[in-house]
Amino acid sequence: MFKDPEARIVGKESWGDYFLLTFDSPAVSALARPGQFLMIKVSDEPYPLLRRPLGIHSRKDKTLGVFFKVAGIGTALLARKTPGETLDLLGPLGKGFNIDPCLAGKPVLAVGGGRGIAPLYFLAWELRALGASIKILYGGRTQADLPLADKLRAEGFDFACSTDDGTVGRRGLVTELMEDEIKAGGGSPPALVCACGPDPMLQAVALIARDKRLPAELSLESRMGCGFGACWGCVQRIRRDGKAEWIKICEDGPVFPAESVVWEKESP
Amino acid sequence: MSDLSVDLGFLKLKNPILAASGTFGYGLEFEPFLDLNRLGGFVVKGLYYGPREGNPPPRLVETPSGLINAIGLQGIGVEAFIAKVLPKLQALDTAVIVNVCGASEEEYVRVVEALDAEEGIAACEINISCPNVNKDGACPAFSPESTRAVVREVKRASRRPVIVKLSPNVTNIVEIALAAQEAGADAIALVNTFLAMAIDVETRRPKLGNVLGGLSGPAIKPIALRMVYQVASRVKVPVIGMGGIWSGADVLEFMIAGARAVQVGTANLVDPDACLRILGEVEDFCRRKGIERLEDIIATVKT
Numbered sequence A: 001m002f003k004d005p006e007a008r009i010v011g012k013e014s015w016g017d018y019f020l021l022t023f024d025s026p027a028v029s030a031l032a033r034p035g036q037f038l039m040i041k042v043s044d045e046p047y048p049l050l051r052r053p054l055g056i057h058s059r060k061d062k063t064l065g066v067f068f069k070v071a072g073i074g075t076a077l078l079a080r081k082t083p084g085e086t087l088d089l090l091g092p093l094g095k096g097f098n099i100d101p102c103l104a105g106k107p108v109l110a111v112g113g114g115r116g117i118a119p120l121y122f123l124a125w126e127l128r129a130l131g132a133s134i135k136i137l138y139g140g141r142t143q144a145d146l147p148l149a150d151k152l153r154a155e156g157f158d159f160a161c162s163t164d165d166g167t168v169g170r171r172g173l174v175t176e177l178m179e180d181e182i183k184a185g186g187g188s189p190p191a192l193v194c195a196c197g198p199d200p201m202l203q204a205v206a207l208i209a210r211d212k213r214l215p216a217e218l219s220l221e222s223r224m225g226c227g228f229g230a231c232w233g234c235v236q237r238i239r240r241d242g243k244a245e246w247i248k249i250c251e252d253g254p255v256f257p258a259e260s261v262v263w264e265k266e267s268p
Numbered sequence B: 001m002s003d004l005s006v007d008l009g010f011l012k013l014k015n016p017i018l019a020a021s022g023t024f025g026y027g028l029e030f031e032p033f034l035d036l037n038r039l040g041g042f043v044v045k046g047l048y049y050g051p052r053e054g055n056p057p058p059r060l061v062e063t064p065s066g067l068i069n070a071i072g073l074q075g076i077g078v079e080a081f082i083a084k085v086l087p088k089l090q091a092l093d094t095a096v097i098v099n100v101c102g103a104s105e106e107e108y109v110r111v112v113e114a115l116d117a118e119e120g121i122a123a124c125e126i127n128i129s130c131p132n133v134n135k136d137g138a139c140p141a142f143s144p145e146s147t148r149a150v151v152r153e154v155k156r157a158s159r160r161p162v163i164v165k166l167s168p169n170v171t172n173i174v175e176i177a178l179a180a181q182e183a184g185a186d187a188i189a190l191v192n193t194f195l196a197m198a199i200d201v202e203t204r205r206p207k208l209g210n211v212l213g214g215l216s217g218p219a220i221k222p223i224a225l226r227m228v229y230q231v232a233s234r235v236k237v238p239v240i241g242m243g244g245i246w247s248g249a250d251v252l253e254f255m256i257a258g259a260r261a262v263q264v265g266t267a268n269l270v271d272p273d274a275c276l277r278i279l280g281e282v283e284d285f286c287r288r289k290g291i292e293r294l295e296d297i298i299a300t301v302k303t
């Protein structure tokens, strides 16, 4: 992990509240793995104080991308940055998805809810390079929450989407789409499910994976003070050797095996 | 080159900048970002005798120029620290200070005794001021009597210099500082965090799992500085000042107010190399002002 105080922004796209920034950061990009994240400074002044965690969305040569939804003051400031300006970032941080070479040739399911699509895009490209057959399920409240749908389709990814209001794709939850998909897959269940999104969605994914006995990895979120293990601010309940503990997700995560995550309201 | 070293009497620091407990992990987390040997020193995360769970999340909430934390002193405990972390710190050429916690006087003593057998520790900093472990932020630093009791026991048990870290959540900080000095403190460090709170207006729920937490960062600097000034004007032992330090100018303010050394806390979380940036700014100031010995600036406020 490094501090790159001057990652030059080279590209910007936006769709309503969603933004994609790409920037040159050769040292960080060389080490980046899908599921890892960056801590990005949003202001030169001490307000807002903390860096904001964002998943690594894409990598191309020496550039990296972040894809984010404006959620408050920090992401709003970040959304104002333009090409030519620089970003001050720490990365790559945390441990990403477990991309085992033996996934080559096997089906993998990536399930993203809303902005949770961010790290799955990088994952999809890496899995494609490995020769896995990746299918992306992308869900949101309404069509405007699926800004990357056209791009995924255009890039030839096997892809399906859902919206709560049915404006595009299947009406309903992305986890319902996941159940359909597993049913349709019949004899060849996914060798791995990777998911990122809001907690209730992740918990539903974990439940389906448990019922169908599928290995699944979930990318969790939490408030982060530092992003590199120094403050113990970012903990989530994780089961280790049968014992539930508060584990720093910035260091040991943010990606965890689904069965190790302890939910606030335990599922049946 | 100005001489940036400062002498605490029991310990000479190459420069006055220490990283503060709880914001610097066990030190090693920062190795990818800076050369630890360039620091005056650092204080490791608070240690109880055994491992500790800490508080339920959310443990952090940001406020304007401030951070409220309610970590609850999660940590590995002194035995694991000695076995797994300390050997790596012993190779360093900087002052390693251990922040000592306890649920009782006996526990503080047990931690200090366990550390006494080990090498490579410059001093113990007795944390009698964490706001996040007892109801309403209660801690020994709330009264002169309980301060005196803990410090006396720890002093009796420890072969090392003892720095006592005070809470700002008191009416009369000077009274507590004098009690710590009387009980044998070799130095006084202040301030720990200010007891604070934030509420989500949509849900009317507290924004922290622990309801209350401790405020740190630039938001607290003027109050922390006032307390350091008041204490340094009254005690004889060296004072280590902290609270919201973000720049070289902040360090100088604390030193001019009377601090012999300072600690940088929350800034480390935002910029893991903050201590070195701040040190560079202090150096620049000395060069610009023709200050040969930084120590000459201590307690020189013109009132």
Ligand SMILES: Cc1cc2nc3c(=O)[nH]c(=O)nc-3n(C[C@H](O)[C@H](O)[C@H](O)COP(=O)(O)OP(=O)(O)OC[C@H]3O[C@@H](n4cnc5c(N)ncnc54)[C@H](O)[C@@H]3O)c2cc1C
Residues within 6 Å of the ligand: A037, A048, A052, A053, A054, A055, A056, A067, A068, A069, A070, A071, A072, A073, A074, A075, A076, A115, A118, A119, A220, A221, A222, A223, A224, A254
């Ligand atoms: C490892 C990790 C990876 C992430 N990756 C992405 C990503 O790729 N794209 C993306 O859009 N978002 C991502 N997030 C969430 C993103 O960090 C938050 O949306 C952002 O920090 C909010 O900052 P803000 O200043 O805009 O909002 P604030 O004004 O600070 O808060 C606005 C709202 O966001 C919530 N919030 C604040 N901080 C966090 C946080 N750290 N995690 C979750 N919610 C938070 C608050 O509860 C509040 O409701 C990620 C979070 C983590 C922990």
Ligand SMILES: Cc1cc2nc3c(=O)[nH]c(=O)nc-3n(C[C@H](O)[C@H](O)[C@H](O)COP(=O)(O)O)c2cc1C
Residues within 6 Å of the ligand: A225, A231, A233, B020, B021, B022, B023, B045, B046, B067, B069, B071, B073, B099, B127, B130, B165, B191, B192, B193, B215, B216, B217, B218, B220, B242, B243, B244, B245, B263, B264, B265, B266, B267
């Ligand atoms: C996340 C966090 C954890 C902390 N943990 C400890 C601790 O374990 N022991 C301690 O004495 N102080 C602890 N503190 C207090 C700091 O050491 C320091 O006194 C305080 O934050 C004020 O300095 P600052 O404004 O520069 O951060 C902690 C502060 C923060 C922000």
Ligand code: FES
Residues within 6 Å of the ligand: A223, A224, A225, A226, A227, A228, A229, A230, A231, A232, A233, A234, A235, A248, A249, A250, A251
């Ligand atoms: S964010 Fe600081 S320890 Fe994880």
